Structure formats: C-alpha cells, structure tokens
Amino acid sequence: MEAFSFIFGVIFGSFLNVLIYRLPKGISIIKGSFCPKCGNNIPFFYNIPLLSYLFFKAKCATCKGKIPFRYFAVELITGCITLLLFLQVSFSLEFVYLLILFYTLIVLSFIDFEYKQVPDYLLLIGLFFAFLATNDEFLISLKNACIFAGFFVLLEFIITFYIQNIKARLTNNKALQNAKALGEGDIPVIACIAVVLGVESSIVAMFLAGIFAIIPSIFNIILKKDSQIPFIPFLVLGFLFEFFINISSKVLT
Incomplete structure (x- = not known):
C-alpha cells in the first residue's frame, strides 16, 4: 500500500x-x-x-x-x-480530505510561482477542504481562521501603509505607492493553515514560512535582482513542515 x-x-x-x-x-x-x-x-x-x-x-x-x-x-x-x-x-476520510487540500495547495503554489496571482476558486476549494480535514469543531476552526487571518489582515494594512506612504517617499520610488505587503491570495491560505493546525502551531508554520522566504530574498540581494517573490509557496512549505512534525510527534507519543 x-x-x-x-x-x-x-x-x-x-x-x-x-x-x-x-x-x-x-x-x-x-x-x-x-x-x-x-x-x-x-x-x-x-x-x-x-x-x-x-x-x-x-x-x-x-x-x-x-x-x-x-x-x-x-x-x-x-x-x-x-x-x-x-x-x-x-x-480514511481524513486522508482523502487532507489529500485534496494538499493537492490544491500544490497547484496554488506553482501557479503563484509563475504568475504571481492565483484563481479565487482554488482558494475557496482549499478553504472548504481545510474545514473538512480538521478534527476540531466547526466553530472552533472558524474562530482560529478569523483570529489568525484577521491578525495578518491588520498586519498587512500597517506594513502596506508604511511601504506606500513612508518608504516610497524616503526612497523616492513611485513604484512602491501601489505595492502591497501581502498578496490577496495569501490571507485565505493563512486561514487554511489556522483551520488545520490551530493558532499556536500556525505561528510556528508562519515562522518557518518566513525563514524559507528569506533564502531566495538573500539570493536576489546578492545577484542584485529586483524580482517579486511569491509568498504562497513558502506558506504551504511552512504548513507542511509543521503539519508532519505535529502528526509525527502525536504518533510517537
């Protein structure tokens, strides 16, 4: 098997x-x-x-x-x-739901890599199966998604305001006036992570995603490349690492 x-x-x-x-x-x-x-x-x-x-x-x-x-x-x-x-x-049924969720996230990651934008319907599919795959009750999962995604919506607003109104003026870079800290597709993926992992483990997943995303950023600085780095692939990578670490620790205990 x-x-x-x-x-x-x-x-x-x-x-x-x-x-x-x-x-x-x-x-x-x-x-x-x-x-x-x-x-x-x-x-x-x-x-x-x-x-x-x-x-x-x-x-x-x-x-x-x-x-x-x-x-x-x-x-x-x-x-x-x-x-x-x-x-x-x-x-099991959980296996099927998780598999569909992971497959959807793989598709989203590679589309984001190539096009820097993702279809909304794939995000909805991912969010739907995240709720099916979790072992928590619906209201608890919804609360986790709202808390975690809501925090990043607020954080995105603050950082975007800084980029568009302060950094753009300090560097005299007009291109930054329309720049955003997070893409529109990042928040639903963050919500998926919170639904499956819960808030505490999601914080670890986000930390890992940030570490993974720093690596290509450093290469871009070294090579002096000014290319946009999509965040969904690194969100998914952090999510998968934390998911399998969590589930492995539960099996061992």
Missing part, C-alpha cells in the same frame, strides 16, 4: 501539472496531453510520470524542446506528500 500510495501520488501529480499549466490560460483540462512547446499531442506511452522526463532527458520526444523541471518536481513532490500522509494517517 505504501508503494501504491506513492505511485498514485506521482500519477496524480501529472494531472496537477495539467491544472498548473492550463487553468491560468483558460485551456480545457479534459483535452489530451500535448507538448507546451510545439503543441503536438503526447501519446500515453510517452507520458509516464517521472520516467518519461528522465528517459527523454527533459525534452519533448517530438520536437526535442526542453520540458521545464517543474513537471518532474510536481510529480515527485505529490508522490512524496501522498506517501507521507498515508504513513501518518492511513486510508
């Missing part, structure tokens, strides 16, 4: 790649697989998760165009998360 859970996750990761590529572009998700470079259809025997990417050396079998590493990464990450979740929770 462990091997099956990993294989299932890898196969589903291939479908998540379809969602990541097609949803922002408005392309039908039921259309057959095709190369993002040349547009040629990919036969199923050329579309084996993980193995095809390695066998064809990250190139399209038809046009030899380079296939982004993201395809391999999403399949591997999805397989690993599915296996870890199965080992900790085993097959």
Whole structure:
C-alpha cells in the first residue's frame, strides 16, 4: 500500500501539472496531453510520470524542446506528500480530505510561482477542504481562521501603509505607492493553515514560512535582482513542515 500510495501520488501529480499549466490560460483540462512547446499531442506511452522526463532527458520526444523541471518536481513532490500522509494517517476520510487540500495547495503554489496571482476558486476549494480535514469543531476552526487571518489582515494594512506612504517617499520610488505587503491570495491560505493546525502551531508554520522566504530574498540581494517573490509557496512549505512534525510527534507519543 505504501508503494501504491506513492505511485498514485506521482500519477496524480501529472494531472496537477495539467491544472498548473492550463487553468491560468483558460485551456480545457479534459483535452489530451500535448507538448507546451510545439503543441503536438503526447501519446500515453510517452507520458509516464517521472520516467518519461528522465528517459527523454527533459525534452519533448517530438520536437526535442526542453520540458521545464517543474513537471518532474510536481510529480515527485505529490508522490512524496501522498506517501507521507498515508504513513501518518492511513486510508480514511481524513486522508482523502487532507489529500485534496494538499493537492490544491500544490497547484496554488506553482501557479503563484509563475504568475504571481492565483484563481479565487482554488482558494475557496482549499478553504472548504481545510474545514473538512480538521478534527476540531466547526466553530472552533472558524474562530482560529478569523483570529489568525484577521491578525495578518491588520498586519498587512500597517506594513502596506508604511511601504506606500513612508518608504516610497524616503526612497523616492513611485513604484512602491501601489505595492502591497501581502498578496490577496495569501490571507485565505493563512486561514487554511489556522483551520488545520490551530493558532499556536500556525505561528510556528508562519515562522518557518518566513525563514524559507528569506533564502531566495538573500539570493536576489546578492545577484542584485529586483524580482517579486511569491509568498504562497513558502506558506504551504511552512504548513507542511509543521503539519508532519505535529502528526509525527502525536504518533510517537
């Protein structure tokens, strides 16, 4: 069952790649697989998760165009998360709800990486399944989400005011007048984290997310790159770390 859970996750990761590529572009998700470079259809025997990417050396079998590493990464990450979740929770209704939540967060993370914005309906799906996946009562989960997300709404307002009205004038940078501390999609993801983890563990998850986000920021400073860093992927990474640490500690005790 462990091997099956990993294989299932890898196969589903291939479908998540379809969602990541097609949803922002408005392309039908039921259309057959095709190369993002040349547009040629990919036969199923050329579309084996993980193995095809390695066998064809990250190139399209038809046009030899380079296939982004993201395809391999999403399949591997999805397989690993599915296996870890199965080992900790085993097959149950909670497992299904958490799996859908995690898969949704993976899609949101990689869309945010590429486009710096995410579809609202995916955020709603994630929030819906977060409430289903938690073991707390609905009102307690709702309270946790409101407290934690509300705090960050207030924090976002204060930091954004500083960036737009103080920092913009001090640096004479007009581009900062429209800048925001957090993206609109960050708050619903923060609410999802609070629903599943509770407020105390969510604070740890946010701390981890901040640590993870600092790493690319330092690289940007070193390389003197002025690129916007999406926060959702690091929120999700902090959430996953804290979730599996919590659940592992409960199993050991």
